[in-house]
Amino acid sequence: MQVFSTFNHSIYLELAIVALERSGIPKSQILAIPLEVKDDHFLLFDSIHQSDGISLFDIAAGLATAFAVIGVSVGFILTWGPIYWGLIGAASGFIIGFLINFIYYRVVKKRSKHEQTAEVILIVECIPEQTDRVIKILKTNFSKGLAVLS
Structure with missing residues (x-):
């Protein structure tokens, strides 16, 4: 047996x-x-067939919305107007949010994760x-x- x-x-x-x-x-x-330890890298985009549970766009979308609202509000005073400043605010908020998540999952989460034993x-x-x-x-x-x- x-x-x-x-x-x-x-x-x-x-x-x-x-x-x-x-x-x-x-x-x-x-x-x-x-057994070999699996490499825990994450993909930037999830597909229909595979998802790692990490979303890089949730904070990015929230900050894009917030910065767009602020950009439109301030844009009434500035020279380019509310549409351009709303778009600039949305783009900058999205980039900042994406970088926050990317750095968090690449640097902070990787360091704080306990080393998995095989x-x-x-x-x-x-x-x-x-x-x-x-x-x-x-x-x-x-x-x-x-x-x-x-």
């Missing part, structure tokens, strides 16, 4: 492997496969009588997921 489990790459994985070896399972029947798949080959003991060892060492293939 094969027992599959997933772990975060931590000391609990090492403890589980040692406990499995002490329970009578040889090293040749234990396989640990680390997961490890642990495969244990055992006889059917050892399966319950193997499952108990894996669960006590905080296995994230567990599957048994007979």
Whole structure:
């Protein structure tokens, strides 16, 4: 029988492997496969088929509206008039809002995000009588997921 489990790459994985070896399972029947960490880059534009949940246009649209209103109001006094100053205000508000979000997600969010550790798949080959003991060892060492293939 094969027992599959997933772990975060931590000391609990090492403890589980040692406990499995002490329970009578040889090293040749234990396989640990680390998974690659996914690159968390974001796209500027979401598509119909994929969205990363990050919107760079929400603050940009709000600031564009606010700056357009201010530009129109002030434009009645200035020489180019309210239409030009409204458009200038909308464009500058949109650019400022876009840059705020872009810098926030590129610099601040990337730094403050905890470094994700890669997961490890642990495969244990055992006889059917050892399966319950193997499952108990894996669960006590905080296995994230567990599957048994007979």
